[in-house]
Amino acid sequence: MENELMDTSFFRAKEFDRLLTAMLQSAPGISDLLFIAGKPPQVETHGALEIYAPSAPVLEPSQIETFARGILHDNPKLLKDLAERGSCDSSYALNDSRFRVNIYKQNGSFAMVMRRLQ
Numbered sequence: 001m002e003n004e005l006m007d008t009s010f011f012r013a014k015e016f017d018r019l020l021t022a023m024l025q026s027a028p029g030i031s032d033l034l035f036i037a038g039k040p041p042q043v044e045t046h047g048a049l050e051i052y053a054p055s056a057p058v059l060e061p062s063q064i065e066t067f068a069r070g071i072l073h074d075n076p077k078l079l080k081d082l083a084e085r086g087s088c089d090s091s092y093a094l095n096d097s098r099f100r101v102n103i104y105k106q107n108g109s110f111a112m113v114m115r116r117l118q
Helices: 013-025 061-072 076-085
Strands: 030-036 042-045 048-051 087-094 097-106 109-117
Touching: 013 030, 013 061, 013 087, 030 061, 061 076, 061 087, 061 097, 061 109, 076 087, 076 097
Parallel strands: none
Antiparallel strands: 030 042, 030 109, 042 048, 087 097, 097 109
């Protein structure tokens, strides 16, 4: 699994940041952003989980893996945690928003949950 995440050259930071911005602006009170293969991006607002936009496309496993690669930045400790435990915790910043990020494997594909820190 470690080799799966070694090449971060495909990370599209601007594309990812635009998606995060759109998700955060979709409703007030968003606490979590979820990225699960086979589903559109989801937001958790006041405890309710919903698709962030009716027209949001279903995420492919490769898209989530690309996002995960960009967040991990080839960090050896995070890659080891992901390989050995099946998940790892990291962080991500976007403008004035900071996130705690959990990257994990679900049904053979990467998934991510990003908790917005206040």
